[in-house]
Amino acid sequence: MERGMYMRHKEAVIIGAGPAGLKAAKSLCEAGASVTIIDRNKDLGGQLTKQTHKFFGSEKQYASVRGIEILKILLNDLLEYGTQCEILNETSVVGLYHDKVIACVKDDKFFKIKAESIIIATGASEKSIPFENNDLPGIYAAGAVQTLMNQYGVKPGDKVLMVGSGNIGLIVSYQLMQAGVEVVKLVEAAPSISGYLVHASKIQRLGVDILTQTSIKRAIGKEQVEKVELWNLDETWQGMEGSEQTLEVDTVCISVGLAPLTELLMQVGAEVMYVRELGGNVPKIDHRYQTTVKGVYACGDVCGIEEASSAMVEGALSGIHAAFDLGYTIDDEKRKVKALKEELKFLRSGPHAAKIRAGYNKLGVMI
């Protein structure tokens, strides 16, 4: 591996070019800051690159526009700023130090960036669950299947069992059907569907039965998944012997939640706290999205698992705060911040966001 000769100095660096990171970049550019966006993938956009469904929310969060189209809007917004917004794609951040030095690798070359301000918008990774043979080929995380299908055009299998009824499980089930894949059943360990009912109704009317209080007991197969055994769970979430049923499938999609990707935050020395409702370890941020390390901010799913619409608003907010701390004056700052906070308030005030509210309450952050 080659080493870069010198340290690059940058004003504001955003790690992660998903909905939060791209919105943060826009706020910073608008204020006049020079921005560098780092993302390990070739295509920017994070989860937006594969979200072929229309978004919820209000017009302010591009409701009714498909995720992949929202991505085009966000990227176009940044194009306007030309070289003020530098993009380092296919670049991995391999180290982050408390003096805001970022160690990066791109094209097998190692280099360092010294940043004045850093926004961490690394998002989340998918969780899994233990069951017999859960390492057989054909067992995927649901998001991985979504990437295969919608981004790379690869059909993951022919007959799928979906495990988990959160919005991702429900939406990916629908998208599998759009790709011509049969979704045999959807199982959910909890007593009720956890995602939006409209998504559940959408797949149920297309013939996919949703079984609650049911989980996967084991996968069966030699070279790859051939069958799965399901069983019912009792009130204490324990599998009930004798309730087993076997299904013939060649693919299992696991959609049992996400965990924030806080490794870089921990490395930079930002305090994190385990908050179950937010998906795991999350940074202790203040009401301005600053972590316990001055000049290091966090936004989006890395602060707690939510919808992309909230991630975009958080990104916009953290970008404004970071720009202000860099010494920029933002036109109409107070009104902008207030309006964005109002958007978040509404996105988080429904019954589906009860967990989010409880989580932030635990964290001690006013949202």
Add this chain to the structure above:
Amino acid sequence: MIEKTGIPPREMVKKEFPKDERVLINPKAIIECYKEIPCNPCETSCPFDAIHVGEDINKRPVIDFDKCTGCGICVFNCPGLAISVMQLKEDKALLKIPYEFIPRPQKDALVNVVNRSGEVITVGLVKRVQEGKKQKQTALLHIEIDRDFIYDAITIEVPHGQ
């Protein structure tokens, strides 16, 4: 029940229809958004101001059937695919539904119509396949069905696994 299966019972569905069936002589949007979620494109897309959600976008939409023309704009704007349009035509009914699968059915084709559990209940006739840039790749299918099925018909069978 709906929380476990995603299937709204018939009584729940009927409540979203006009109380007086004769109102359906003109096409009307039937909104099946049974649980509060933060979303309001139905309200903002309606050119006739017939759907109300309000400032708190978590509130369930309320439709004013006097103002609704059954144009179907909310149908393809609803990200939850939770809206359809129903109109009575003597012993038949015309159902407009959102459709996001390819290939699209052909005009004049006979299609299997399903209920909210996904069971085939009748055969419908495709009267029109409406596509347009504003629909953002959600087609609007106009399906003629027997009047008896107005509270049960919700979409058409999609051949999958092929």
